[in-house]
Amino acid sequence: MRARETFRAAVEAVQPDTVVRQSIERNGDSVVIDGRRFTLSHNMHLVGFGKAVLGMAAEVERILGDHLVRGVISVPHGMQQTLQQHGKSHLLLKADSRIKVMEGAKHNLPDDDSLKAAEGIKQLATELTEKDLLLVLISGGGSALLPAPVPPISLQEKLDVTRRLAAAGATIQELNKVRRALSLLKGGGLAHHAHPAQVVSLILSDVIGDPLDLIASGPTVTCEVWPEEVLSILERHKLLSSMPASVTQVLARQGPRWKDSNKHSDSPGEALNAVIGSNTVALTCAGRRVRELGFRPVVLSPGVCGDVRLVSRLYGLLARFACSQEEPSPEIAAEVLRLGPEVGVESWDLCRTMQVLGEGRAEGWGATCVLAGGEPTVELTGKGRGGRNQELALRVGLELKGLELPPQGPVFLSGGTDGQDGPTEAAGAVTDAGLYDEAQAQGLDIDGFLSNNDSYTFFSRLSGGERLLVPGLTCTNVMDVHVLLIPPIPIKIS
Ligand SMILES: Nc1ncnc2c1ncn2[C@@H]1O[C@H](COP(=O)(O)OP(=O)(O)OP(=O)(O)O)[C@@H](O)[C@H]1O
Ligand SMILES: O=C(O)[C@H](O)CO
Incomplete structure (x- = not known):
């Protein structure tokens, strides 16, 4: 009984609404997050991806009220119905919410639905100006819910690479280093697309050591991709020789992966990344x-x-x-x-x-x-x-x-x-x-x-x-x- 009660307390401490409530301090027309103050003037936008972000978004909505102008979140297939059935309506958005919920990634694998959600998130980020604030909610499962393969890699090709790596026993660190190299939004890509808006990420960590650049493959953490490192991971798992041509082509490129994006800026984009639950x-x-x-x-x-x-x-x-x-x-x-x-x-x-x-x-x-x-x-x-x-x-x-x-x-x-x-x-x-x-x-x-x-x-x-x-x-x-x-x-x- 006591061991079960201890486990219950551990889980209770990292409920999505609880961790968000504890990390955003609202004072009138400003909020303090991780010691930094941000002024609110109906300029808050929200994106999110991961298994826990619906509940996180519901709490953000309660805290920010009208200052939250729009949002798009990518959550697992069937999430809203499941929460409803389990009597967890406090983790659902308001009926007239400004946040669009997109469900996808059946069985934790990227699919056309999560690809559409990622496009919606990228679009929202790209339209932001320097007056805007972008709040990014991130939790485990985020990688599969935010697929944006670097052209000419297709979703199917990217899915094959990650599936084969996972089957070969690659660690989440190895997997996400490869994902970062093949994605427009991972490894800081999302922060780049949101530039010049201010970007703040609230992160519920599901990786040992809470490495910001690896949780959900670090979409708001700018990091250099080393093709040599990615190639050596593929080689270690005996997958290098069977990579599709598109993957080899992307890995051979120099410079940032987002060069192909229609964003007219080379800025990597800056973000405040805060781990709020772990x-x-x-x-x-x-x-x-x-x-x-x-x-x-x-x-x-x-x-x-x-x-x-x-x-x-x-x-x-x-x-x-x-x-x-x-x-x-x-x-x-x-x-x-x-x-x-x-x-x-x-x-x-x-x-x-x-x-x-x-x-x-x-x-x-x-x-x-x-x-x-x-x-x-x-x-x-x-x-x-x-x-x-x-x-x-x-x-x-x-x-x-x-x-x-x-x-x-x-x-x-x-x-x-x-x-x-x-x-x-x-x-x-x-x-x-x-x-x-x-x-x-x-x-x-x-x-x-x-x-x-x-x-x-x-x-x-x-x-x-x-x-x-x-x-x-x-x-x-x-x-x-x-x-x-x-x-x-x-x-x-x-
Ligand atoms: N029959 C089994 N006995 C023991 N372990 C198993 C068995 N089948 C699967 N597993 C292990 O369960 C894990 C996958 O389950 P689960 O979906 O809970 O993983 P997870 O890493 O917690 O996923 P997530 O990060 O999405 O929560 C793998 O580590 C796999 O080795
Ligand atoms: O989404 C992912 O990449 C894993 O859950 C690790 O964060």
Whole structure:
């Protein structure tokens, strides 16, 4: 219950309307965003793209009123109806809204609908003057919702390149560097088109480290495209020799990609880019909630990545370190530190976390909660149904075996903040040291489910699915959240 409540607090902290409300301060005819004041005189325009921007736009509309003169946002197919069905009308625009909502990018892939939306956004930006302010709302999924291939690349060709890169296991960093090089609006292209208007971007980050130039491929972050870097990414994934001629032609060009645009200015365009919601924000708020629940929180890292097997090993070791009734063995600490670089966690963060866990044990501070986030990966070898959060929780459950402590041992939760883990209805799962015995008693062979990447089926069958985490539509996405609750440890006095 407490792990679920902590996850709920993490998701609550990064709701699209909440993060916008916290980042725009309206004082009469001006607004302050990220410490900068902007004067309003019915000159505010809005564009947005991403899975969470409808709710962000609804809040902007409430805050700016009549000063918002028009807008175009590109959101996932079926978004408005889904929000309506889930009773989330506070995330929908007013009936007489000045913002046009365009839905597209079925299955998170660019399509003709999102291409039309991108054209609408480009058109709006191009028409702005120096008197105008352009507010840009950006969230995860933005890349697919803002496709504008550099001519002569066709949408289909660009889609093929990104699809093949993703299938070859390219990281989001690699993928978005390639997308930037092939797009008129990414990598600062949108800011260029909006010049000479003032441009302010409010960003809900879904990438580890919150890199402005990579979230939704950085449409308002001017950055140099290095064709050599893009070519080496394509080569690394063995795709270089099969690139369409149009792609090779565009990569061979010198100078900015927007040379072909009808904007009569070479200015890269300036923008204020503000990250208003992120995994860090979610973990900080989860920490506050967990304290109210009686735990001492320690945030390990918002950048956990790497293979779920290694990540589960790390959490298993940390739990063992914290729960040991005698002095924890230095070998555990050494193994934790060895794993760090493979799962994206700095030694300093591991040492700090182990220190808090050690203090919790030795000084009898009672319960501790390790909070972390990020986006581990699963190497898919089977054909089952699951997701990285459910697979991680399952593996951590196995790692915790033997750590049963009365009345309750450590508890682990892993959940996707978007409410969806892989192609399943669940966001993740909650496990503890009793998982193995529970599965055995119900005739469920954990290894079999794991080797078939069938974690969702496993958790659905186990105890009537009660370990699944099913928050429903969360309307946000700041990657995954991991919660490791450590109970007070009865220390042996020697
Ligand atoms: N059967 C499975 N078991 C474990 N993981 C899976 C399974 N099927 C898919 N996945 C993983 O789920 C991920 C895709 O799911 P999801 O759509 O939740 O990803 P995402 O990166 O969170 O997407 P977004 O950024 O759009 O939220 C991939 O990392 C993929 O490896
Ligand atoms: O849209 C994208 O590019 C991804 O969600 C990362 O931001």
